[in-house]
Amino acid sequence: MAQASENLQVQTGLMRSPRVTYRMANPQAPLAEPGTLAAFGFGSGAPDCSDPRWLQVALECFDAPAPFELWQVDGEVICGRQDAVRWSAGGGWLFVAIELDERDFDDPETTARQAYATLRQFMQTRNERCVLRIWNYISDINDGEGDAERYRQFCDGRAAGLGDFFTNGFPAATAIGHHQRRHLLQIYLLASTEAGLAIENPRQVSAWRYPRQYGRTSPGFARAMLMPARDALAISGTAAVVGHASAHEGDLEAQLNETLTNLEALLATADMPAGFDTHSPLKAYVRHTVDAPRVRDILHQRLPGVPVLLMHGDVCRRELLVEIDGWRFV
Ligand code: 3EB
Numbered sequence: 001m002a003q004a005s006e007n008l009q010v011q012t013g014l015m016r017s018p019r020v021t022y023r024m025a026n027p028q029a030p031l032a033e034p035g036t037l038a039a040f041g042f043g044s045g046a047p048d049c050s051d052p053r054w055l056q057v058a059l060e061c062f063d064a065p066a067p068f069e070l071w072q073v074d075g076e077v078i079c080g081r082q083d084a085v086r087w088s089a090g091g092g093w094l095f096v097a098i099e100l101d102e103r104d105f106d107d108p109e110t111t112a113r114q115a116y117a118t119l120r121q122f123m124q125t126r127n128e129r130c131v132l133r134i135w136n137y138i139s140d141i142n143d144g145e146g147d148a149e150r151y152r153q154f155c156d157g158r159a160a161g162l163g164d165f166f167t168n169g170f171p172a173a174t175a176i177g178h179h180q181r182r183h184l185l186q187i188y189l190l191a192s193t194e195a196g197l198a199i200e201n202p203r204q205v206s207a208w209r210y211p212r213q214y215g216r217t218s219p220g221f222a223r224a225m226l227m228p229a230r231d232a233l234a235i236s237g238t239a240a241v242v243g244h245a246s247a248h249e250g251d252l253e254a255q256l257n258e259t260l261t262n263l264e265a266l267l268a269t270a271d272m273p274a275g276f277d278t279h280s281p282l283k284a285y286v287r288h289t290v291d292a293p294r295v296r297d298i299l300h301q302r303l304p305g306v307p308v309l310l311m312h313g314d315v316c317r318r319e320l321l322v323e324i325d326g327w328r329f330v
Contacts, residue, residue: 014194015092016074017232020281020327022067022307027054030070037077037088038095038188040069042311044180052079052086055097055188058137058180059285062292062310069281069309071095071190084115085122094128097188108138108150109157111185116161119187123165128191131166132225133234134173137186141177142318151175151316152215154185159217166220169198170208173221174237174325176285177314194228199270201262205244214244214317224266232329233270237285238262239315239323249319252291256298259324272328276306282326285313295322 018037023030027039031051038053043060046068061067075091087096098115105111123129136158141151154175171189178184200206201223210218225234240247240258248254267274276282284299286292292310299308308324315323 014229015192016229017227017329018071018073018093018190019329021070021072022281022309023070024065024067027068027070030072033072034076035072035074035090036070037073037090037093038071038097042066042068042309052081053077053088053095055086055186058139058178058184058186059176060180060312062286062289062296062312067309082122083118085118087122089126089128092128092193094126094191095188096122096191097186099187100185102139102183102185107153108185109153109160112154112157113161114157115185115187116158117163118161119189120162120165123191126191128193130193130195130228131171131189131191132196132227134171134187134189134221136173136175137178137184137313138175139178139180139182139184141175141314141316147216149215151177152217155215155217155219159220162220170220170222172198172223172225172234172236173219174323175219175221175316176237176311176323177316179312179314190234192228196228196234197226197230197270198222199224199226199233199266201238201265202269203243203262203265204241210244219316224270226270230330232327233267233272234327235263235266235325237315237323237325238266239317239320241317241320246317246319252294252321253298255321256295256302259322260302263324267328272330276303276328278305278307279329280306280327282306282308282324283311284308285311285315285323285325287314287321291321
């Protein structure tokens, strides 16, 4: 495994992807190791830490005790803060996070516009300009009707703040509703000096081509992103969407099965080995707390040995009960 990825590095001359793992115990020890780009705690019980590489993700984890997530790269890591932005960089990789309080702005759209404009400005100061993967966590994501829905306002603001930043292609992304700190918009990203390869799902209409019924502004994201060295696939939030329509309304198990079919389609399209393994950290975002045990059971059965964090999160379409994202490493 190590041998294979070293060979790959030599062949392509590109840096190895960050290792993404879930760990128990204390994030302090890994944060002290060289090469730690970022570490994430989940929910209100996550420890507080002033290190710019530490992010307390606003999603509660149904697993107790909740693990934390670690990103590790080859090379020395430096980090810093700049107003609402905190960042770290090393080995050609960049982690950036921004947290805004919606009460400082007029509405969710303005908040998202400000967040993305700030991220864009920050990226212009860096060599790691290729944004490969973005996570967005928004409170009360499905509140509001029609085009006034908070998620749709977020999509409008995101596009306005980005301007032409992603004209060469969208990164992979996740956008999920959190239930933790009411007015918090939390966004973090992984960027690199080298471009990745965006992957679309042949079973799904590309999100940026969604028809008008889903909002004024189509969500700008790719279904997955193959990392520069082709040694890992970053998978966007994936749900029971077929074509552009939500499938299996009201049927949790059928939605989960459709989601797994979509994940397999992405692996196949990216020429990745089929299936997930012990080195494929995934997250399942579950809308209703009562559904968590069933999601856990089904995923234990369907993805044996795969590390899946079960998170309490709302998918951006109300009828969707579950969504999965994560990583496939070769
Ligand atoms: C979907 O397939 C589900 O707005 O960035 C998934 C991943 C979804 C990312 C985003 C939205 C986003 O359309 C929703």
